[in-house]
Amino acid sequence: MAKIAVMGYGVVGSGTVEVFYKNKASLERKTGQELDIKYILDLKEFPESPYADKFTKDFNDILNDDEVSVVAEVIGGINPAYTFVKQLLQKGKSVVSSNKELVAKKGAELLAIAKEKNVNFFFEASVGGGIPIIQPLHQSLAANEINEIVGILNGTTNYILTKMIREGDSFESALKTAQKLGYAERDPSADVDGHDTCRKICILASLAFGRHIYPDNIHTEGIRNVTLEDVEYAESFGGAIKLIGWAKQIDNGNVQILTCPALVSDESQLYSVNDVFNAILVRGDSTGDVVFYGKGAGKLPTASAVVSDIVDAIKNKGKSKSLHWDDSEQDFVDSYENIELASYIRFSSQDILKAKSDVKNLFGEVQYLSKKHQNDSEIAFITPVMKEYEIQKLCNELESSGTIVSRIRVLID
Amino acid sequence: MAKIAVMGYGVVGSGTVEVFYKNKASLERKTGQELDIKYILDLKEFPESPYADKFTKDFNDILNDDEVSVVAEVIGGINPAYTFVKQLLQKGKSVVSSNKELVAKKGAELLAIAKEKNVNFFFEASVGGGIPIIQPLHQSLAANEINEIVGILNGTTNYILTKMIREGDSFESALKTAQKLGYAERDPSADVDGHDTCRKICILASLAFGRHIYPDNIHTEGIRNVTLEDVEYAESFGGAIKLIGWAKQIDNGNVQILTCPALVSDESQLYSVNDVFNAILVRGDSTGDVVFYGKGAGKLPTASAVVSDIVDAIKNKGKSKSLHWDDSEQDFVDSYENIELASYIRFSSQDILKAKSDVKNLFGEVQYLSKKHQNDSEIAFITPVMKEYEIQKLCNELESSGTIVSRIRVLID
Numbered sequence: 001m002a003k004i005a006v007m008g009y010g011v012v013g014s015g016t017v018e019v020f021y022k023n024k025a026s027l028e029r030k031t032g033q034e035l036d037i038k039y040i041l042d043l044k045e046f047p048e049s050p051y052a053d054k055f056t057k058d059f060n061d062i063l064n065d066d067e068v069s070v071v072a073e074v075i076g077g078i079n080p081a082y083t084f085v086k087q088l089l090q091k092g093k094s095v096v097s098s099n100k101e102l103v104a105k106k107g108a109e110l111l112a113i114a115k116e117k118n119v120n121f122f123f124e125a126s127v128g129g130g131i132p133i134i135q136p137l138h139q140s141l142a143a144n145e146i147n148e149i150v151g152i153l154n155g156t157t158n159y160i161l162t163k164m165i166r167e168g169d170s171f172e173s174a175l176k177t178a179q180k181l182g183y184a185e186r187d188p189s190a191d192v193d194g195h196d197t198c199r200k201i202c203i204l205a206s207l208a209f210g211r212h213i214y215p216d217n218i219h220t221e222g223i224r225n226v227t228l229e230d231v232e233y234a235e236s237f238g239g240a241i242k243l244i245g246w247a248k249q250i251d252n253g254n255v256q257i258l259t260c261p262a263l264v265s266d267e268s269q270l271y272s273v274n275d276v277f278n279a280i281l282v283r284g285d286s287t288g289d290v291v292f293y294g295k296g297a298g299k300l301p302t303a304s305a306v307v308s309d310i311v312d313a314i315k316n317k318g319k320s321k322s323l324h325w326d327d328s329e330q331d332f333v334d335s336y337e338n339i340e341l342a343s344y345i346r347f348s349s350q351d352i353l354k355a356k357s358d359v360k361n362l363f364g365e366v367q368y369l370s371k372k373h374q375n376d377s378e379i380a381f382i383t384p385v386m387k388e389y390e391i392q393k394l395c396n397e398l399e400s401s402g403t404i405v406s407r408i409r410v411l412i413d
Numbered sequence: 414m415a416k417i418a419v420m421g422y423g424v425v426g427s428g429t430v431e432v433f434y435k436n437k438a439s440l441e442r443k444t445g446q447e448l449d450i451k452y453i454l455d456l457k458e459f460p461e462s463p464y465a466d467k468f469t470k471d472f473n474d475i476l477n478d479d480e481v482s483v484v485a486e487v488i489g490g491i492n493p494a495y496t497f498v499k500q501l502l503q504k505g506k507s508v509v510s511s512n513k514e515l516v517a518k519k520g521a522e523l524l525a526i527a528k529e530k531n532v533n534f535f536f537e538a539s540v541g542g543g544i545p546i547i548q549p550l551h552q553s554l555a556a557n558e559i560n561e562i563v564g565i566l567n568g569t570t571n572y573i574l575t576k577m578i579r580e581g582d583s584f585e586s587a588l589k590t591a592q593k594l595g596y597a598e599r600d601p602s603a604d605v606d607g608h609d610t611c612r613k614i615c616i617l618a619s620l621a622f623g624r625h626i627y628p629d630n631i632h633t634e635g636i637r638n639v640t641l642e643d644v645e646y647a648e649s650f651g652g653a654i655k656l657i658g659w660a661k662q663i664d665n666g667n668v669q670i671l672t673c674p675a676l677v678s679d680e681s682q683l684y685s686v687n688d689v690f691n692a693i694l695v696r697g698d699s700t701g702d703v704v705f706y707g708k709g710a711g712k713l714p715t716a717s718a719v720v721s722d723i724v725d726a727i728k729n730k731g732k733s734k735s736l737h738w739d740d741s742e743q744d745f746v747d748s749y750e751n752i753e754l755a756s757y758i759r760f761s762s763q764d765i766l767k768a769k770s771d772v773k774n775l776f777g778e779v780q781y782l783s784k785k786h787q788n789d790s791e792i793a794f795i796t797p798v799m800k801e802y803e804i805q806k807l808c809n810e811l812e813s814s815g816t817i818v819s820r821i822r823v824l825i826d
Binding site for chain 2: 019020023026027030031032124129130131132135136139140141142143144145269271272284285286287288289290291292293294295298300301303304305306307308310311312315321322
C-alpha cells in the first residue's frame with residue numbers, strides 16, 4: 001500500500017487527481033500494490049469535491065505523516081514550493097513536480113538532497129507536458145553523447161506564431177486570440193518574453209550535459225518583436241519562425257545556450273510543429289536526430305506525466321535513481337558572444353544600392369530574400385554562420401548606411 | 414564491476430562493442446561501477462580486431478561464466494537466438510536484444526522466465542532503432558490508457574516510397590536504388606512485403622495492450638503493388654502513401670491490428686517522415702497524440718539502444734522491472750474483417766458515367782481525386798469509413814462494371 005499527497009489543486013493538481021482515480025486499477029497493477037491519495041493540499045476550500053475529505057490547508061499534515069511516501073508538487077513558483085519540497089525530501093519522501101521554475105532554479109540542490117536521502121525527485125511534467133522527454137533523455141539515450149538540443153517548448157508562443165503564419169494576424173491580434181481561448185495568460189510575459197522556454201531548455205541541458213545551468217544569465221529573447229513582414233520573408237526562404245530553446249556542448253565540454261525566435265527551415269522536423277504543440281529535437285552522436293512531439297501543456301497531458309512519475313517513484317521506493325546533475329561553476333555556460341549561428345537581417349535604407357554593396361563588403365556572399373509588396377527601401381538577407389560578437393560588430397557597421405529593422409537567428413540544419 | 418557478453422558480431426554487434434567502448438567512461442559513471450565486455454560470440458574469426466581476445470565460438474563459455482550478468486543478443490532470427498536467450502534467462506542473467514523476430518514470436522515466454530528468475534529482458538533496439546519507444550511507452554506513458562498506435566516502422570520501404578513520391582521512380586527502380594545503397598537486402602521480402610513492420614507493430618501493441626499479439630495471423634500487406642499513379646492521386650488528396658503498422662484497442666478490450674500501405678494526410682505528423690526515418694504515433698487518453706521520430710535503423714543508432722538497455726539492466730540488477738505482457742488467447746485479436754477505415758479506390762471502367770453512378774449507389778457520397786494525365790477510363794475516390802467486410806462486399810459489387818486497380822487504406826486523422 002502506498003499513500004500519496006498532491007500539493008496544489010489548480011489545473012494540473014485537479015488533473016492529477018482525476019487521472020489517478022481514472023486509472024487507479026491499472027496503476028495498482030503496474031506498481032503491484034494498492035494506491036491511494038491521502039491528502040490534497042490547497043488553501044482554497046472545495047466542499048463540493050468528491051475528494052473533500054482529503055483536503056488540508058496544513059503542509060505539516062503531509063510532512064509528518066509517515067504513511068505518505070510520495071508527494072506531487074503542482075503548486076508552481078518558487079515559494080512555498082521550494083521550502084515544501086526540500087523538507088519533504090529531507091524527511092525521506094519522494095517528490096514529483098511539474099514546476100519548471102523550481103527545477104530550473106533549484107534542481108541541483110534538490111537532486112542532491114534526494115540522492116543523499118535515497119529517495120527520488122522526478123519532474124517529467126516540467127518540460128513538454130505529456131511528452132516523455134526527461135526519462136528518455138536520461139535513460140534510453142544513456143549510450144549517447146548528446147551534442148545539441150533544440151526545442152519548441154512553449155505552446156502559447158507557438159500558437160501565436162502559427163496564427164501569424166497561417167492567418168496573417170499581427171502579434172498583438174494573435175496574442176489577444178490566444179488570451180481569449182485561455183492559451184495565454186492576462187500577463188503573458190512569462191510566455192511571450194521567453195522565460196518559460198528558457199527555464200525548460202535549462203532543465204533539458206542540465207540533464208543532457210550533467211551540470212546545472214541556471215536560467216538567470218541565459219540570453220533570452222521573446223517574440224514581441226516578430227512582425228508579419230518577418231514571417232513573410234521566412235516563408236520566401238522556405239521556413240517558419242519559431243520560438244526555440246537551444247543548447248549545444250562545445251569542444252571543451254562547456255555549453256552554449258540561448259532562447260530566441262529562430263527561422264527554421266522546412267527540411268527540419270520542427271518546421272511542421274504548429275499550434276500549441278511542442279517538439280524537442282535531441283542530437284546524439286550515435287542516434288543522430290531523435291524528435292519527441294506532442295501536446296506541451298494542458299490539464300490532462302501534464303497530469304498524466306505527473307502520475308507516471310508517481311508510479312515510477314513508487315516502483316523505485318528505497319532506491320534513488322540516477323536521474324541527477326551536479327551543481328556547476330559560473331563558467332560552465334560559454335559566453336553568449338561566442339555562439340555561432342546564421343542570422344536573417346531585415347535592413348532599411350534610403351540607398352539600397354549602397355546598402356547591398358555594404359552588405360557584400362561586410363558579410364560576403366549572402367542569400368537575399370524577397371516578399372510580395374516588398375518596401376523599396378528594404379532588403380532582407382541570410383548571413384553566413386558566424387559568431388555572435390562578429391555579427392554584432394558587422395551589424396553596427398552596417399547601420400552607418402541605414403537601420404536594422406529585425407535580426408532573427410537561422411537554424412540551418 | 415559488471416561483465417557483459419555480446420552474442421553476434423554483425424552490423425549491430427560490432428556497433429554495440431564500438432558504442433560501448435567509446436562511451437565506457439560515461440557508462441561507468443551512469444551505472445556507478447566498472448564495466449567491461451568479457452565475451453563476443455561469433456562463428457567467424459576476427460584476428461585483426463582489437464577485441465580479438467574476447468571472441469569465442471562456444472556459447473557455453475558465456476552461459477557458464479557466473480561473472481557475466483548481462484548479455485546482448487544481436488544475432489537475429491529465431492534459431493539459435495531463442496535457445497540461447499532462454500538458457501541465459503534461466504541461468505539468472507539479464508538479456509537485452511535487438512531481435513524483433515524473437516521478441517514478436519517469443520516475447521511472452523521470455524518475459525515470463527525473466528520475471529520468474531528476477532532478471533530483465535529488454536528490447537529497446539527491436540523497434541525504431543535508436544528512437545526511444547519501448548521504455549517511454551512502458552514507463553512515461555504509464556498513466557495513460559493507450560488507444561491507438563500508428564507507426565512508420567521500416568526504413569527501407571519508407572525510403573522506397575519517398576523516392577517514388579519525390580522523384581517519380583517506379584517501385585522496381587526505387588527498390589534497385591535502395592539495394593545499391595545497402596538500404597534493402599538482396600532478398601527484400603521481409604521489408605517490402607511488410608513482415609518487418611508487422612513484427613514491430615506486434616511488439617508495440619503487446620506492450621501497450623498488455624497481452625502478446627503474435628505476428629503469424631495478422632493481415633499484412635506490403636508495398637509491391639503501390640504504383641506511381643497511386644502516389645500521384647495521393648498527392649492530389651494532399652497526402653502521401655506510407656507503409657504503416659496500426660493497432661487499436663476496441664471497446665471490449667480486444668485489439669485490431671494491421672500492416673498495410675496507407676494514405677496519410679498532410680495534417681498528420683507522419684506525413685513528413687521521409688527517407689529511412691521512422692516515426693511512431695501513440696494516442697493516449699490523457700496525453701493525446703505523442704510522436705517519436707528518428708533513424709529507425711543503422712549500425713550506431715541501433716547499437717546505442719542496445720547499450721542503453723545494457724546500462725538499464727546493470728542498474729536494475731536483482732530487480733525485475735515491470736516491462737511485461739501476458740500470453741494471450743487466440744481471440745484477443747479482433748477479426749480483420751471488423752477493422753473500420755476509409756479506403757482510396759482506383760477503378761477502371763469502359764463506362765465512367767455508369768461507374769460513377771454505381772459508386773454513388775454503393776458507397777454514397779465519396780471524394781473524387783484527380784491527377785495530371787488521368788486515364789479517361791479511370792476514376793479514383795475516397796470511401797467513407799466502413800468495416801472491412803462491408804467494403805469488400807461493395808468492391809465485389811462494383812467490379813460488375815469494371816476493375817478495381819488499387820485499394821489503399823486512408824488514415825483520416
